[in-house]
Amino acid sequence: MAGFWEKLLGIEKEVQRQTERAEIMSGGTALFTPFSGNAYESDIYRAAVDAIARNAAKLKGKHLIASSERRLTGDKQLNRLLQVRPNPYMTAYDLLYKLVTHYYLFNNTFAFLDKDERGYLRAIYPLSPQSVEYMTDANGTMYCKFLFSNGQEVTLPYTDVFIARRFFNSNDLLGDTNTAIIPALDLAHTQNEGLENSIKSNATIRGILKYNQVLSPEKLKEEKAAFINDYLTVENNGGIAAIDSKFDYIPLESNPVSVDDKQLNAVKQKIYEYLGISESIVNSTYSEDEWASFYESIIEPLAIQFSLELTDKLFTEREQSFGNSIMFESNRLxxxxxxxxxxxxxxxxxxxxxxxxxxxxxxxxxxxxxxxxxxxxxxxxxxxxxxxxxxxxxxxxxxxxxxxxx
Structure with a gap:
């Protein structure tokens, strides 16, 4: 990835402009930081996002030149970038998968559009910044200031950055955070912990060990430790303890509370609804009608959003007026x-x-x-x-x- 950083830092040197934070109409600052709720650590959330990204990555990007009379396939090199190898490090499938995954994890996804001196696209690199700040110079030109995990700070022209937003509401330039789903993710984590503790509790013996003779405190601790190691562990298959007359074992009732299926499914459904996806899509048991609904409600909006953003960032207004556009599509049939x-x-x-x-x-x-x-x-x-x-x-x-x- 050394070449990638050289490109970014080279552009940073070319910019060399006095910039300040962009002012937005809704007030506040246009500053993005990744969601810290660890949503991707939830197996339910990750599986749902993966299902969306896997299917969205099947979209095929095309450069088209369309008019009222005909529709032609555009530049072959540009189509190869969009359909096969957008950069030296990943395939077109990898690029779309990563962009869509970031889209649902952070509600903002970014990519660097590497262009040559003539403005022609050479590569597309997905970006994983720690923060993004929108800046403007004295002429009103907008830039994106990226801070990465390795400490590198790069400012790129807004026209060279692919941006897609989800929950685009309170901020004029950024999508909102995923804080609304934190309670459901916490509840899902608590359910998993409860199931694990319930299994461990049922696999061990609990009770009071009463010795029929007087023992020193040190000896009592030794006997207790020996009994625990022998019988009160998960390795004690069968849950049976064999004892002699030197002590009595008085078992204690243990009634661990288990989570029923309705509670598990309710939390899972809440996460799926937040992402706009059904369980049949996640586990690939969908019918034809279910797939059509998923495509129209999830995949198609992504395709439209990505198409419009790349069309605007890759072609001038004049080129667009002559019918140049980028379109992401798939064979739904x-x-x-x-x-x-x-x-x-x-x-x-x-x-x-x-x-x-x-x-x-x-x-x-x-x-x-x-x-x-x-x-x-x-x-x-x-x-x-x-x-x-x-x-x-x-x-x-x-x-x-x-x-x-x-």
Whole structure:
């Protein structure tokens, strides 16, 4: 990663401007520090975030040049950065996974857009700062001042930083923290501790050891320690103690309180609802309708947010006016049932909406030679040709019945 830090520090030297904290309309400061609630240490929260990140990382970023008449694939090098290798250290899947994970852990995710002297993108690096402070110079140009865990402090132009926010409410430049979920995470941790203690309590013997002879305090401690080591440990399989007549053992009732399934599920559901995800998505038992709902409510908003941010940061207003944009998309039909896939192909292919290879891709089958031609039934006629077919040269409708009689 030495080359990465050299790039960042090189840009820091180029900036060399007098900056001050940015003022925001809502008051306060535009200062970001990572959430310290250790949400990622919760197995429930981590599993849910992982499920979202794994599926969001399947999105495919594309540079498109679109107009009202056509839609073309853009620069090949840019598409390779977005789809294969955004930087020397990770794949496109790794990049999206990390950005989405930060998005749900900190409600703010950052990446450095490494551009050359002409403004063309060379690489994308996800950032894991300890704090981020928005700054402005005398001309009103905005910068992001990053402080990293190794002590490095770097100020980058706002236009070279990819930023996505969640819970974008109280601050004009940053997403809110995850403090609202802390009680549920604490309760989940307490439940796990309670289950562990309950298991340990049930695996040991508890009681009073009464000796039938007088022993010195030192000897009594030795006998007690020996009894504990022999019988009052988890290793005492079966929970049985064998004693002789020199002492009596009086057991004590132990009724550890266990957490029932309803309480466990209630806390788990509370965390899932906070993240907007269902348990079926987390454990991959979702139905087709459940997947569609998850895609529309979670994956699609992420795709739109990432697309808009990269479009604005990579292209000038003039380039955007000519149709240049970045779009993250995925083939949603790949997650449909075979019955739904077959019905969609059957209904839409006669209209020329699919090529043979596109239909095969939906079915997760390899392409065939000359399969990029569109197939259309003769029963579907172009609207212009239909008018010519039904109208005569004078613009009057042909009477097909009279024509046949003549």
């Amino acid at each position: 790949q997650f449909a049932s075979n019955t739904s896939k077959t019905n969609i192909i059957k209904e839409l292919m006669p209209y020329g909406l699919f090529t043979a290879n596109q239909a095969l891709e939906i079915l997760n089958l390899p392409p065939v030679e000359n399969g990029d031609k569109r197939i259309q039934t003769l029963n579907v006629v172009n609207a212009d040709k239909a008018d010519k077919y039904q109208l005569n040269e004078e613009g009057e409708y042909q009477d097909e019945s009279n024509k046949s009689e003549e």
